[in-house]
Amino acid sequence: MIRLVAPVAAAFFVTACATSPSGPSASAQLMATTGNAVTGQVQFTQKGDKVLVTGEVRGLKPHAEHGFHVHEKGDCASGDGMSAGGHFNPDGKAHGAHGHGxxxxxxxxxxxxxxxxxxxxxxxSSTLSVGSGKADVVGRGLIVHRDPDDFKTQPTGNSGPRLACGVISRN
Structure with missing residues (x-):
């Protein structure tokens, strides 16, 4: 029986390891800006040439859409989140929708x-990286906005005030 179980167990562990993210990772703890109650956690894991972004954000307006962006500075010291600067844009591109142009x-x-x-x-995301390169998210800010992103208005998407801010740190 052990001879049968060992190969099956080994195959399971090899499969589990092959499908699990194993590259560098980073995370952000989102804290509410002054007067808001939005909080959350976000994970960034490098998987080959892409970054897997997973998380949960609470305290949002129910059934609503909210702009969500990586910002240039890992600074959440100001009560309104403005110390995080503008959107992270190392290539100087126009604002737009993730994965569309x-x-x-x-x-x-x-x-x-x-x-x-x-x-x-x-x-x-194929435009971000964790731990290296000009698109590295480590040390950047992460912002949740009050309003939906219109994906057109330059340079912010008209997403409104900042409800939560977090600093992305290497795990």
């Missing part, structure tokens, strides 16, 4: 809150 590296998909005001998400 030209866009800032920091233009990531908007958050969509459920009935409880929680957004759970998982997506891949």
């Amino acid at each position: 030209e866009h800032h590296a920091g233009d990531v998909p908007s958050l969509k809150a459920d009935a409880t005001g929680t957004a759970r998400f998982s997506f891949e």
Whole structure:
């Protein structure tokens, strides 16, 4: 029986390791800006030439869409999140929708809150990196905005005030 179990167990572990993210990783703890109640956690994991971004954000307006961006500075010291600067844009591109034509590296998909005001998400980005290169997110800011991103207005997407801010740190 042990002879049969060992190969099956080995195959399971090899498969599990092959499908699990194993590159450098970083995370951000989102804290509410002054007068807001939005919080959350976000993970960034390098998987080959893409970055897997997963997380959960709470305290959002139920059934609403919220702009969500990586910002140039890992600074959340100001009460309004403005110390995080503008969108992270190492290539000097126009603002746009993630995965659709030209866009800032920091233009990531908007958050969509459920009935409880929680957004759970998982997506891949080919414009970000973790731990190296000009598109490295480590040390950058992560911002949740009040309004949906229109993906047109330059340079911000008209996403409104900043509800939460986090600094992306290497794990």
